[in-house]
Amino acid sequence: MAGVNETTAAGTRVADAVCERLREMIFTGELPAGARLSVPALAERLEVSRSPVRDAVLRLVQERLASEEPRRGAVVAHVGAAELVAIYEVREVLEGLAARLAVENAGRRLVRALQEALDDHEAATRTADLAASTEADLRFHRLIREACGNAEVVRLLDDVQTQVRLAMRTTTVTSGPRQALDDHRAILTAIDAGDATAAEQAARAHIFRLRALLQQQAEVGV
Amino acid sequence: MAGVNETTAAGTRVADAVCERLREMIFTGELPAGARLSVPALAERLEVSRSPVRDAVLRLVQERLASEEPRRGAVVAHVGAAELVAIYEVREVLEGLAARLAVENAGRRLVRALQEALDDHEAATRTADLAASTEADLRFHRLIREACGNAEVVRLLDDVQTQVRLAMRTTTVTSGPRQALDDHRAILTAIDAGDATAAEQAARAHIFRLRALLQQQAEVGV
């Protein structure tokens, strides 16, 4: 029942399924930050042998969802407020770059998709639908980075998002939804106008404000 | 003889030694881009069993020194001109960020170390000592990123440098040494003046020019 009961799709390795399952367990909190990732224990729990579990845990370490010390095993990584701030400093310039490149590479279709995400976001905020609001927010950012035409940027921002998700499990971060909407509108306006520099500035300003909020909340938390 | 003849230091795993040895083989060209990383063959060559070799190859894949397709093994990654340009777009904003943070965090000691690196770079350029010139160049950039106080930035720029080194094995990139010196002087001047914005701009402009050179050479190559 608790096994890796995936429909073994073509070319699927057990290690991939285990890795995905472990990610899920981490993000749902089933494996909280600091939990030991014992290979034999997980192998029994997931009803597979130790080899694919070992591979999966090593991958999680590489992805920094887990941290390890040699000969002492791996534990679910803990992303603290300080690390999150550092990540947001990086995110600021990467989102700025993505917005600039998106203007240079993309066309009307992007603008329409962004407008739609923004409308959904607005509607979800009005009805206080947190899940839909978060989804539309994430979609807005994903549309921009996937339109930027730079695979490195996409990969790095995906990593950033993963780390942020992990941090959310321990650090509470409530970004003001109204501010985010205003920021997104400014970004869309710049992209719509074809102004790459303005888009970069607006995207950076957006993340800058989120980071300021983070730091503020971290200080209160301390 | 060809084995992993490391002095097995405390806490050292065989897999670590193998990973380091494989990196070395990749960067020296002993394993050229596209070469298959056959686990049994490497295990025999390095005189270890297949397990640590497997772990090492998986890590190289995660580091993107190798690429793999499921069930078809891994090969040494090939970083083409297009990928390198994408990497330099990212590098531009990251070096800019590092320079800005360095101004905000560091003090006189950084300025002195940078001045020294710049002097060495200048001297090496005058005597046409390519190795010393490259070393001083790399040192200048390393000093800045390690002074920035953001572990994420350091890690990402280290990754960038690794990818660039890998690309150098296939793509020839000769950056104009005089331009680099001028750029570095401008960066140092801004840092010395404590002007974070100017430092960010100067660092970005430096990488921007390197990227323009890359694109130019790539076009000639095509």
Place this chain on the structure above:
DNA sequence: TGCTGCATAATTGCATGTAAAATCCCGGGC
């Protein structure tokens, strides 16, 4: 109660066996 030291148990990291799949080699057909 709280700490120390030892025996037990569990885990890590490496070695090796194996089925299924991919690659390679080579002769035959067009």
Place this chain on the structure above:
DNA sequence: GCCCGGGATTTTACATGCAATTATGCAGCA
């Protein structure tokens, strides 16, 4: 000459065994 198909060979990915190391539990002592 060039492409296709079939069998031998290699390789991958998983399973499992094992020694060294580390964590754990527990008795004894202050």
